[in-house]
Amino acid sequence: MNILSFDIEDWYMSYTSSQIPVAKWQSLESRIAFDLNIILDFLASHNTKATFYIMGWVAENHGETVKKIAAAGHEIGYHSWYHELPLDQGPKAFEADLVRGLALLQDLIGTKVLQYRAPRFSFDQNTAWAIPVLLKHGITLSSSMMSGRLLGDAKSPASPFIWACQNHQILEMPLNRATTLGVNWVYTGSGFFGCFLFSLSKKCMHQALTTWPISIPAISTPMCPLPACCHFTATS
Numbered sequence: 660m661n662i663l664s665f666d667i668e669d670w671y672m673s674y675t676s677s678q679i680p681v682a683k684w685q686s687l688e689s690r691i692a693f694d695l696n697i698i699l700d701f702l703a704s705h706n707t708k709a710t711f712y713i714m715g716w717v718a719e720n721h722g723e724t725v726k727k728i729a730a731a732g733h734e735i736g737y738h739s740w741y742h743e744l745p746l747d748q749g750p751k752a753f754e755a756d757l758v759r760g761l762a763l764l765q766d767l768i769g770t771k772v773l774q775y776r777a778p779r780f781s782f783d784q785n786t787a788w789a790i791p792v793l794l795k796h797g798i799t800l801s802s803s804m805m806s807g808r809l810l811g812d813a814k815s816p817a818s819p820f821i822w823a824c825q826n827h828q829i830l831e832m833p834l835n836r837a838t839t840l841g842v843n844w845v846y847t848g849s850g851f852f853g854c855f856l857f858s859l860s861k862k863c864m865h866q867a868l869t870t871w872p873i874s875i876p877a878i879s880t881p882m883c884p885l886p887a888c889c890h891f892t893a894t895s
Contacts, residue, residue: 715737737776791825801830801832802832
């Protein structure tokens with residue numbers, strides 16, 4: 660089984676990497692519509708469906724693009740409003756964020772949103788409290804952690820598993836890891852996939868992959884003076 664997903668966020672939307680505050684987002688050039696048109700055309704040409712985890716801020720500012728993704732038959736998931744880490748938010752702010760984002764996405768696409776992805780795949784044993792919150796609001800699948808994360812006395816596996824907290828449980832789809840040259844690294848997603856040698860990722864996946872460029876380097880700004888150093892690729 661091969662599962663393809665995309666996190667829909669602009670190049671400046673992860674404060675931990677860009678250091679560009681939310682207050683400045685509206686003034687920056689967006690690549691959302693441009694890049695998504697390329698992705699959607701690529702998927703259509705290969706008769707392939709994917710899951711798109713969309714940030715609330717993106718949905719609020721690019722509602723027509725969200726509708727276009729759903730109209731093409733792709734699954735829509737939620738990916739936080741401002742890319743804040745759940746552990747930093749805490750249970751109350753996390754739930755408020757979730758409720759706000761799900762309401763907007765469901766209003767745009769007209770169907771229930773059943774999937775969630777935490778920013779930076781940051782779920783671990785310290786965020787198990789999020790399981791009942793997600794279930795409470797209709798989320799049945801999470802893709803929010805990397806394999807190898809500590810979960811009590813064990814580590815998260817490299818395959819889908821049921822993540823439980825007391826009497827609550829949810830299906831978790833983690834990112835895979837591989838050990839290459841003594842380094843244990845993620846090869847199926849996140850920024851790692853864009854920055855590591857593609858030949859290594861291809862070898863780990865044990866299959867032929869077709870690459871397709873989906874973005875151009877980020878423009879420079881006073882707060883981010885150097886353009887992005889890597890291009891991301893879609894795979895099939």
